[in-house]
Amino acid sequence: MASIKHSTDANGQSKYYVHWRDEKSGHGRRRIFKNIDEAAYFFWQKQNIELDCRTATWKGVDNSWSFQKLLMFFLGYQAGKLEKNIIRMSTYSKCRHDLLAVDGSILEKNILRISHRDITESVCPGCHRWIRSAFFLLEEKRLIAFNPVDRPVRRHRRPITIPSKETVRKLLDTAPRRERIACWLGICGLRLGEALAVTYEDISSEIIQIRRHIVNGVIREGLKRGVERQVRMPRELLALLDPKLFGSPQPLVSNSFTGAPLSINYGTQGILQKTLAEHGIRRFHHLRHFAVSRLAARGVDITHVSRLIGHVNIKTTIDVYGHLFCAPVDMDLD
Structure with missing residues (x-):
């Protein structure tokens, strides 16, 4: 050994x-x-x-x-x-x-x-x-058969916060252009680290490809969590983008002066966080909750939703958003 x-x-x-x-x-x-x-x-x-x-004679x-x-x-x-x-x-x-x-x-x-x-x-x-x-x-690795460390007590999951449609509409109408682009990516179901890593190479007039994530202000290939996927390009978001930059490595949400990628702090301590707070939205992730609520309201199957938002396991989607897909059932005997 x-x-x-x-x-x-x-x-x-x-x-x-x-x-x-x-x-x-x-x-x-x-x-x-x-x-x-x-x-x-x-x-x-x-x-x-x-x-x-190891061979069959290995003793552990x-x-x-x-x-x-x-x-x-x-x-x-x-x-x-x-x-x-x-x-x-x-x-x-x-x-x-x-x-x-x-x-x-x-x-x-x-x-x-x-x-x-x-x-x-x-x-x-x-x-x-x-x-x-x-x-x-x-x-x-099959070196031991029992884990001596007890599983930690599972904390109760906090109820998710979903902004109203009116709040989101007002946010998109009044926010600065760069922050509107970021919010639209959140409404498409992207995590903050994914939204900041989307470049003009990843988009077309029809789709947005989510295949990268941001680490300390640097765009990395692959995703930290979830699966690579595609979502449709909203018309309002497409109108906000610069057609001259399509096909370039420029991030959709970037530094206004240098064009460099932004760090996660942009959404937790920067201008985006302040813009969201002005409209009563505490976290960028709440826009992701809003995206799922809209998909559920439109009757999209939860399996499809799980893929659209990048969950590896549908159990995660059911645990967090399952209550949004419980449509009322007619209990009449007729």
Whole structure:
């Protein structure tokens, strides 16, 4: 099994040693890193290779799987997701901070002997979700058969807020041009990160393609959540766009001076947030709720709606919006 160890040199600088057995020669190898992120990612890759080479005689998790090794394995897994733009840098940084904050004798304990009580007594509550995910990753790899970390108590879902049609109409009539474009994208069911990543390359006079997302003001390929999809171009939105920019990488909603993409702060702390607040709309996401309510009122099937708004699982659509599709039923006996 691969291993990862930490030490310091004569100058007090941290070093991370990753040991593994070469799959071709069978000899032990070692590599030294100065950065824990690179070390954890490399360790995760080598450990995965060993797991992929398991045979029928493999006996399961051995004594080398300490709790600390599990944390580094999961950190490397998260680093791999960051590399593929599956998670944000902020998510990875939070996970890294929480995992490295774990201290005490629990780090040396074998993962097969760790209970939920050990986690509760030794780890802060904010880190429980990462540790549960780490054990779940081992379940997926068939290294363990039981997750010792209890599932967190599910909070009741808050009722969604849907702006009225009159409020949205007034917003579209009075907002500045750039903010109107952003609001129209929200009314089409886009998340804020998706709306800010739509460029003139992604649109035509007929459709809008949702296939990118924004990360720290940079447009990334693929979506952070949900599925790639297409929605029809509203006539009012098309009239607001610049025909000369069609086919260019210019974002539909961009910096007024440089044309560069905007960050998520535009919708949470910037002009868009202020424009929405002036009309009594607290969040950009409420325009997405409005979009679903309009589709439900027009009789669109919930399965179709789930795809239009980019939910991976229709269960999410039913949990959040199912009540909008409950049409009244005639109870007469005739």
